[in-house]
Amino acid sequence: MSELSPYSFDLLARFLKKESGIVLKPEKSYSLRSKLQPLAREWGYDGLNDLVGHVYRERHNPEVVEAILNALTIKETSFFRDGRPFEVLQSHVIPAIAEERAGRELKLWSAACSTGQEAISLAINLREALPPERADQCMVVGTDVSQKAISRAKSAVYSELEMQRGLPPDIRRRYFEPVEGGYRxxxxxxxxxxxxxxxxxxxxxxLSRFDLVLCRNVLIYFDEEGRRKAMDTVHQRLVAGGYLFTGAGEDAQRMDSRFERDRIDGVQCFRKGGEG
Ligand SMILES: C[S@@+](CC[C@H](N)C(=O)[O-])C[C@H]1O[C@@H](n2cnc3c(N)ncnc32)[C@H](O)[C@@H]1O
Known part of the structure; x- marks a missing residue:
């Protein structure tokens, strides 16, 4: 199958940036081949340039948009990814916001949740940190630009391999049940x-505003403009004093100076100041 021409690369990069904010780097052009080949075959194209031509012509067709997003997004994730942030959420942040907003429903948002492990980790944190009747008043919203990731998250069935990544045995035993094809x-x-x-x-x-947002391991794929836009969305959607957790190396304060940097038990997070 032919390589992508610089012209096709440029068309594809613009399309992906418009639909998701993700920036394709020319030096990663080689890795596009393996990601796009299955789609080219499925749609009956011999070469990647023909495939990109089709994508350009059909750029307003939701099925084409989703197929490209699905092929080119990196959905790597795991339960309780990186460990420490979730420990701090459970031991400090969730008890603090539950107390501050006593009697009110708590809303948490996993803003690029991939196949759902991050949203599930948050829900488990809530159950572990709060009495059952308080946890019943909490809601976790998981969103992702990839429809395919979201439909997998909705199906909520995880393979043995996925279960082995990040789930302590005790949590696994108490919060998951075996079903056909894996665990749920x-x-x-x-x-x-x-x-x-x-x-x-x-x-x-x-939806109304969130008490806590996780926007982790997605900002790294955006350029400065995309990061600023994403931080603006998150800022608008947080309550005053609300918490933001990003991935390691994703510095929300540098992207948007309205966020205040905080450090809880050695874990960096950000807070929305002011009156909201
Ligand atoms: C590497 S995964 C990170 C998943 C999870 N947050 C974690 O840290 O494990 C990145 C996810 O971001 C999603 N994504 C990329 N661009 C996005 C956008 N503009 N809006 C929402 N999700 C996006 C991808 O589809 C992918 O599922």
């Missing part, structure tokens, strides 16, 4: 989570 979170976890397909660069959902 128990109903008291699933009932706390709502998923929907959404681009973090466009805050278009009709």
């Amino acid at each position: 979170p128990v109903p008291e976890i699933r009932s706390m989570i709502r998923y929907r397909t959404m681009n973090v660069l466009e805050a278009d959902f009709p």
